[in-house]
Amino acid sequence: MRQDSTILRTRHQPCASWIRRLYPSPIVARITGVAGVAQFAVELRRAAAAIGLTPRLVAEEPAEWRLGRVTVVVDRVRGAAQVRFARVAVAKVAWDAGLVVAACSRVLARLQAESLSPEQFAGALVAAYPGGAVPLVELVPRVARAAGRRRYTRAQFVWDLARLRSERGLVLPQGHRIAVDVATGAGAPARALWIEDESGTGQYYRTLRLLETA
DSSP: OHHHHHHHHHHHTHHHHHHHHHSOHHHHHHHTTSSOHHHHHHHHHHHHHTTTOOOEEEEETTEEEEETTEEEEEETTTTEEEEEETTEEEEEEESOHHHHHHHHHHHHHHHHHTOOOHHHHHHHHHHHOOSSOEEHHHHHHHHHHHHTOSOOOHHHHHHHHHHHHHHHOSEETTTEEEEEEEOOSTTGGGGOEEEEOTTSOEEEEEEEEEEEOO
16 A cells, blocks of 8 residues: 555656646746635735725736726736836736735835926926927927936826826916827827826827917
């Protein structure tokens, strides 16, 4: 009997090691049932609650979660998660609830720390504006130069525009108001920026104009 049980153990032991050799470790966890979508949701809610956020599932395939002002898109096959702001990828981590929440926290902290004040942003925007309807993606580096920033991302531009709107409205102290034009047609997102309102609802905008206030 001892010999038979030894044979059984040696026959079945290679299974787990074979899976580990064939697949990366994050995928092994999903194959063997250690973690899964439902467990990730539970762990994500628990980890997010610790920093005062409530995750909300906004899409199922691929799974996309909103945590405050950022979203997280899960790639279960690769065992990874992408953190986005304004639909722009700003961080990538392993598919682990704790790591995801920590990444979201770092992203929000960085956007806040590197934000231009409404006065700075308004001044840089007016200085950078060449006239007419300017593509938003072309305006980003112009604003960066006007503000003296070596590093200024599209995500940061959208954050600062949203901050200006929230704190001051879209009327600038220099006698202008901001108007943004919705991106339409096929491939609209390619040369546009996603801008949300306070509720999290948004759309793609392509160009910006500064209009004189009456």
